[in-house]
Amino acid sequence: MTQPQTVARPALVIAGFVLLGLTCGIGGWFIGAEGEPTSVEHAPFEARVESVNEGGLRGCLAPVEPTVLENLGGSVCGQIFIAAGTDTSRGARVLVRWFTTNAPVGGREDENVETFVLESSGRMR
Known part of the structure; x- marks a missing residue:
């Protein structure tokens, strides 16, 4: 049972980073769009x-x-x-x-x- 837990943690960490990057990217796009002339x-x-x-x-x-x-x-x-x-x-x-x-x-x-x-x-x- 220890093997599935070690595989799940890195997958959760990677999924967390992807979700964080996606959220920041979308937020940055909206902030940047506000400043367009x-x-x-x-x-x-x-x-x-x-x-x-x-x-x-x-x-x-x-x-x-x-x-x-x-x-x-x-x-x-x-x-x-x-x-x-x-x-x-x-x-x-x-x-x-x-x-x-x-x-x-x-x-x-x-x-x-x-x-x-x-x-x-x-x-x-």
Whole structure:
């Protein structure tokens, strides 16, 4: 009878470690999922370029449709990404795909980051 007891103890210890690892892994996944930034995609719209900084990283855009302009409360500014071949000179007409991401910025509290992807207006629809 001593032999089955010696076999059962190591099996219980191994099962305990597996259960502990599984529990910690699932708990870590849930904790990690809480910190993921959320992103919202807004409806695309056409706009005229008001300004793009020299580095091409930030810009301000004026929606072409009066309804969109009114709904947004005027021009919008934020981080931009420019598709290849897109004219971003002042007054150029572009298609804007707009994303708002809630992400930690510089280790501080979460902050909304407005991101615009600019494409040539001819690519619309």
